[in-house]
Amino acid sequence: MDLSQKTVENVEFMIETIKEKLRVLNLGAIKPSHFDEEMYEELKEIYEMVLRKNSFSPNEMQALVEELGNLRKK
Numbered sequence: 635m636d637l638s639q640k641t642v643e644n645v646e647f648m649i650e651t652i653k654e655k656l657r658v659l660n661l662g663a664i665k666p667s668h669f670d671e672e673m674y675e676e677l678k679e680i681y682e683m684v685l686r687k688n689s690f691s692p693n694e695m696q697a698l699v700e701e702l703g704n705l706r707k708k
Contacts, residue, residue: 637678640671648681652702655684656695664702673705680705 637644646666653664669677680701690698 637681640674642666642671645669645671645674645677648677652681652684652698656690656698658699664699668706670707676705677702 635644635647637648649664649666649669652658658664680698684698687694
C-alpha cells in the first residue's frame, strides 16, 4: 500500500489499522468516513506512531482518540 497518496482508500486503511491496534471498543465511534484528505498528513503521523508502539497506557489511548476526534470533518 502506497500511503504517500492522499486517497480515501488510504484513509480507510489507516483508520482500520489504528482501530485494530488500539483495540477500540466502540468501533462505530471512529469511522473512515469521518475523515477526509485535508487532514491526511496528521492522520498519517498518528498511524505511524501507533504502528511503532506495542502497547498503550490508558492515558495514551485517550489522547490518541481525542486527537482523532480533533481531525474529524467539521
